[in-house]
Amino acid sequence: MRRLGMALALGAALLAPAVLYPVLLMKVLCFAIFASAFNLLLGYTGLLSFGHAAFFGGAAYVAGFTIRELAWSPLAAVAAGTVLAGVLGWIVGRLAIRRQGIYFAMITLALAQLLYFICIELPQTGGEDGLQGVPRGTLAGLDLSNDLTLYYVILTVSVLVFVLIHRTIHSPFGQVLKAIRENEARAVSLGYDVDRYKLLAFVLSASLSGLAGALKVLVFKFATLTDVHWHMSGDVVLMTILGGIGTVSGPMVGASLIVTLEDQLADKVGALVTVIMGGIFVLCVLLFRRGIVGEASAFWQRLLGNRNSSGI
Amino acid sequence: MTEIFGIPLLALAGQLLLGLVNGSFYALLSLGLAVIFGMLNIINFAHGAFYMMGAFAAWMLLDNFGIGYFGALVLAPILVGSVGVVVERLLLKRLYRLDHLYGLLLTFGLALILEGLFRNQFGVSGETYDVPEVLEGALNLGFMALPKYRVWVVGFSTLVCFSTWLIIEKTRLGAYLRAATENPQLTQAFGVNVPLMVMMTYGFGVGLAALAGVMAAPIFQVSPLMGSNLIIVVFAVVVIGGMGSILGAIVSGLALGVVEGLAKVYYPEASATVVFVIMAIVLILRPAGLFGREA
Numbered sequence: 001m002r003r004l005g006m007a008l009a010l011g012a013a014l015l016a017p018a019v020l021y022p023v024l025l026m027k028v029l030c031f032a033i034f035a036s037a038f039n040l041l042l043g044y045t046g047l048l049s050f051g052h053a054a055f056f057g058g059a060a061y062v063a064g065f066t067i068r069e070l071a072w073s074p075l076a077a078v079a080a081g082t083v084l085a086g087v088l089g090w091i092v093g094r095l096a097i098r099r100q101g102i103y104f105a106m107i108t109l110a111l112a113q114l115l116y117f118i119c120i121e122l123p124q125t126g127g128e129d130g131l132q133g134v135p136r137g138t139l140a141g142l143d144l145s146n147d148l149t150l151y152y153v154i155l156t157v158s159v160l161v162f163v164l165i166h167r168t169i170h171s172p173f174g175q176v177l178k179a180i181r182e183n184e185a186r187a188v189s190l191g192y193d194v195d196r197y198k199l200l201a202f203v204l205s206a207s208l209s210g211l212a213g214a215l216k217v218l219v220f221k222f223a224t225l226t227d228v229h230w231h232m233s234g235d236v237v238l239m240t241i242l243g244g245i246g247t248v249s250g251p252m253v254g255a256s257l258i259v260t261l262e263d264q265l266a267d268k269v270g271a272l273v274t275v276i277m278g279g280i281f282v283l284c285v286l287l288f289r290r291g292i293v294g295e296a297s298a299f300w301q302r303l304l305g306n307r308n309s310s311g312i
Numbered sequence: 313m314t315e316i317f318g319i320p321l322l323a324l325a326g327q328l329l330l331g332l333v334n335g336s337f338y339a340l341l342s343l344g345l346a347v348i349f350g351m352l353n354i355i356n357f358a359h360g361a362f363y364m365m366g367a368f369a370a371w372m373l374l375d376n377f378g379i380g381y382f383g384a385l386v387l388a389p390i391l392v393g394s395v396g397v398v399v400e401r402l403l404l405k406r407l408y409r410l411d412h413l414y415g416l417l418l419t420f421g422l423a424l425i426l427e428g429l430f431r432n433q434f435g436v437s438g439e440t441y442d443v444p445e446v447l448e449g450a451l452n453l454g455f456m457a458l459p460k461y462r463v464w465v466v467g468f469s470t471l472v473c474f475s476t477w478l479i480i481e482k483t484r485l486g487a488y489l490r491a492a493t494e495n496p497q498l499t500q501a502f503g504v505n506v507p508l509m510v511m512m513t514y515g516f517g518v519g520l521a522a523l524a525g526v527m528a529a530p531i532f533q534v535s536p537l538m539g540s541n542l543i544i545v546v547f548a549v550v551v552i553g554g555m556g557s558i559l560g561a562i563v564s565g566l567a568l569g570v571v572e573g574l575a576k577v578y579y580p581e582a583s584a585t586v587v588f589v590i591m592a593i594v595l596i597l598r599p600a601g602l603f604g605r606e607a
Contacts, residue, residue, distance in 0.1 A: 107595065
């Protein structure tokens with residue numbers, strides 16, 4: 001059942017550029033990576049970070065700068081962005097895991113805002129204009145300036161990331177993370193060094209968020225302050241909640257919906273986009289906290305359960 | 313001319329006063345956050361939006377009804393506080409039995425809605441609100457001139473903050489409040505209407521934010537985005553001070569405003585970031601916050 005669903009999704013992703021605009025699809029994939037990385041932390045470790053824009057945007061700037069100013073290859077630039085996001089994640093994580101719950105969220109938010117102000121000040125980021133006109137370059141002889149080529153490259157990376165996340169969640173390491181989420185005090189009493197596990201999860205999540213941000217630069221050829229702004233952190237929280245916290249496919253579903261919605265509404269309603277996003281946020285929290293995938297699978301379980309009990 | 317570390321004394325004093333003004337706003341906002349958190353266990357992300365609404369309420373009261381600054385100082389917090397009461401009744405009430413994080417998420421969504429509505433209505437450029445006539449001009453101290461309005465803001469917000477602290481620590485109502493914070497079920501059993509107190513507490517905290525907004529209106533532009541960046545700094549202030557203590561919230565708010573003012577004089581590039589850097593240092597040295605108790 002699950003394998004069938006995955007095969008169908010992969011098939012659809014392979015054929016999608018025939019009917020849909022590849023740039024939009026690539027944007028969906030980048031945000032699906034971002035949201036999945038975020039969910040690793042919120043859904044599987046129980047840590048709500050409100051500062052993930054720092055890793056996404058920080059890596060975007062590094063990738064944009066190394067390609068445009070230092071003429072690095074896209075592969076090296078994306079790798080550099082990912083590594084930097086991991087290092088940032090280590091620093092932010094070290095500070096934030098000293099506090100729990102609500103404080104954790106506020107600390108990550110504040111540290112991300114610190115990075116935002118640093119990005120405004122630094123000459124290398126291009127200030128208000130950001131880094132514009134970043135060339136896509138070539139990868140192993142493939143010309144990435146072709147939208148379709150880049151799409152399949154990014155799709156390959158995305159699949160690898162999803163496999164990595166899937167493996168992580170189901171590894172012993174992932175089990176410990178879930179134990180921390182369920183009952184931190186008990187995980188401590190069982191002898192696990194909880195802070196180390198949290199930090200490792202944080203670094204992994206930050207690196208993958210950075211990967212998403214660096215890929216986004218290849219797609220759109222620019223990196224701007226929007227990428228590091230706290231609205232971006234809010235967006236990824238929304239995608240994850242809407243899709244379903246702690247589900248493997250939820251963040252992908254959430255990212256597809258939010259990106260498509262923003263794309264459709266962008267030139268029609270102006271500032272009301274924020275109102276609509278805020279409204280979805282409130283509705284999700286009040287009415288369906290399990291998200292679309294979570295509610296759907298709960299419904300499916302109920303259906304199966306009923307059939308079993310009535311069929312005897 | 314007297315100089316301190318190469319900076320003329322007058323410029324230093326001017327920035328210190330401006331820092332105190334900002335500190336007053338931090339103090340009012342973090343006080344509201346602390347009071348709400350104590351009672352509802354919710355971090356009110358919409359606090360910045362309510363601050364912005366306070367400023368807009370003052371502007372609209374003047375523009376539509378000719379009600380001046382001092383009228384707005386009373387009316388705007390009541391109006392915006394009532395919005396807060398409605399929000400508590402309709403939305404927040406449903407979350408009390410859930411993880412605290414849902415409160416943060418809900419109020420974040422609420423902040424987006426409020427900010428978006430005002431941006432849609434008024435654009436991003438902002439409106440101007442004049443300093444009331446009585447408070448125009450400056451006090452001449454002989455060696456320097458103090459702008460009257462800024463002195464008023466610092467004085468009045470300090471008064472409001474310490475009155476709030478007195479009410480909570482020294483009156484019967486405050487005792488009920490502290491009891492309900494400590495153990496809501498038991499307090500209810502003694503015949504205190506806890507849900508009513510929770511509702512009024514949220515309204516009061518929101519009202520404090522609106523009050524700060526009214527006072528900020530003549531100093532900054534009245535704009536839909538004025539609250540969103542401010543609230544993140546206030547979060548950092550709250551992490552530094554720790555939310556366990558009302559007095560801690562007030563003192564750290566004022567102090568950090570002054571530090572920010574000093575940074576503007578000696579190292580302007582860091583003025584936007586200094587509070588966050590201090591937060592990071594406090595987290596390394598004293599993770600529970602300066603006045604906090606480890607939860």
